[in-house]
Amino acid sequence: MASGSVADQEGQVMLLGFWFSPFVKRVEWALKFKGIEYDYVEEDLTNKSTLLLTSNPIHKTVPVLIHNGNPIAESLVIIEYIDETWKQNPILPQDPYDRAMARFWANFIEEKVTKPSREALISQGEQQEKKVKELKEAMEVVEGEAKAKLNDKTLFFGGGNGVGYVDIVLGWTCNWMKTIEEVGGFKVLDPENQPQFHKWMANFREVPFIKPTLPPKEKMVEYSRMVRQARLGLVANK
């Protein structure tokens, strides 16, 4: 029997990841939500494996899902693939309009919350102020959506008591946002003016399959500090 890579085995699911990456975490949440068994490979991003470089030659980043030997990159693309391949516990809504709205909000979160947050972590002064302002505006929209969609009976954007696509895409904020604020030296989270969002974060953190996956605060702070210093150092040395 020819021995190919582990990924060549039919049905084998492998996830190339990095413990800190919220993008990887999302994919793990999707896999766990569906009860899919997978092999996790922790990548050293300073010394990327051959498997990672050949599986995602375009971006050379994690997460990469390898299923039936086929590699898929980009967290949102991977989550839709997971949802289409394993039909149990649907992540996206069934109705086409609701699916489209879920995708709309996922895009909004990526463009207006996720990207500016990362940029705020690795910038300072005027540059950072600009990103923080963008973030604050975006959080107003998020709070508005939370106010409109969530209540005592509907804890998550997925409807009812179950998480859905939007929750999984936004979920990184429940833990990473505080770290980014602390290390970056700015404030975006505002419990007084974002009560529904804070309720949602608290509920998300407690979801049984989510809770054990959240990395410890000290480790996240240490890593984020290192990233910020490295990026600011690069800029200063130019």
Next chain:
Amino acid sequence: MAGNGDGVTLLGYWASPYALRVIWALKLKEVHYEYREEHLPDKSPMLLQYNPVHKKIPVLVHKGKPLAESLVIIEYIDEVWKHNPLLPQDPYHRAKARFWAKFADEKCVPAMFRAFSKVGEEQVQAAKELRENLKTLESALEGKQYFGGETIGFLDIAVGWIGCWARMNEEVAGVNMIDAEMIPLLSVWFQKFLELPIIKECLPPQDKLLAHTKEFHKMLMMAALT
């Protein structure tokens, strides 16, 4: 086959490639729709009501419910009107199509805009990045006629507009964007795609678009000087 009872309205702008790719999707699916032109930069009350988050076109309204973001709209169209599928059936191929559409929107389009709007070294670097990213995009063709295979599909209509806009942009901005020697297969595909009757008939009038592009470039150059 869709009839007028479906109540489909598209809010668009004649020079917008994002509205154009939605129009292509509607045409391929033979969906009857009402088109409403937004007179940008003025935004109609309808646009502000239907897309309060971004206040941008295109917006598709179906049975009174609005949707924004062109690729989200195209996937919606594909799911509601099931004939002439745009995305492949197989989940892995669907994932690849989505991956490449994202790549084009995130890596090719901003580089094209920078190559168009900047000057000097910034422009040179942006144009180089664009040409390299188009080369990467070319690999997604995998020797097929179209990204969709024998016929056009989701990825073709997601990125095909770049061929038209890039040619116009490089003429106006004076920097090479489509290097036929570097991307022979993609160049052929751009040409074939844009010549397809169903695609070509929806393109904005080329002379009008050229004048509009020149005007826009002038504005950008003046803004860069102040």
